[in-house]
Amino acid sequence: MSEAGETDRKLRPADALRKPVPGAFFPFVKWASYIELALFAALLFFWLAPGFEGETFVFGLSHGIGFIILCVLVWVAVLRREAPYTLLAATLTPAGPVGSVIGIAWIERNSGTAHSSWTSTATSSKRSATGRSSRHLGR
Numbered sequence: 675m676s677e678a679g680e681t682d683r684k685l686r687p688a689d690a691l692r693k694p695v696p697g698a699f700f701p702f703v704k705w706a707s708y709i710e711l712a713l714f715a716a717l718l719f720f721w722l723a724p725g726f727e728g729e730t731f732v733f734g735l736s737h738g739i740g741f742i743i744l745c746v747l748v749w750v751a752v753l754r755r756e757a758p759y760t761l762l763a764a765t766l767t768p769a770g771p772v773g774s775v776i777g778i779a780w781i782e783r784n785s786g787t788a789h790s791s792w793t794s795t796a797t798s799s800k801r802s803a804t805g806r807s808s809r810h811l812g813r
Contacts (some may be wrong), residue, residue: 697756710740710771
């Protein structure tokens with residue numbers, strides 16, 4: 675019997691520290707990060723090039739709004755345990771979208787979710803070239 679507002683499953687301390695795993699929401703964060711990086715790159719170009727005050731304003735406003743949206747998306751992904759807190763920290767660095775793209779690449783590289791078909795092809799070609807997998811070689 676449980677009272678209203680309580681769940682039948684008790685939360686354990688280990689649940690709070692479980693490793694985040696990219697889920698269904700993570701691709702939205704990834705694409706928003708790449709779009710924001712493109713907006714930031716365009717802003718830097720128009721800001722450095724002389725005579726583009728109007729374009730600088732448009733891309734500056736787009737980058738500002740996009741960066742806020744990106745931060746909220748990353749925060750939601752962290753709360754859903756689909757991204758680690760380090761991604762939020764990387765997004766909030768002065769580098770902004772550059773930090774989030776690097777953080778996403780780091781997450782995908784360490785979790786093994788990025789380009790799974792490419793890595794399996796690379797692994798199989800590595801096996802055929804050496805005749806053994808790196809696991810058998812103790813690496």
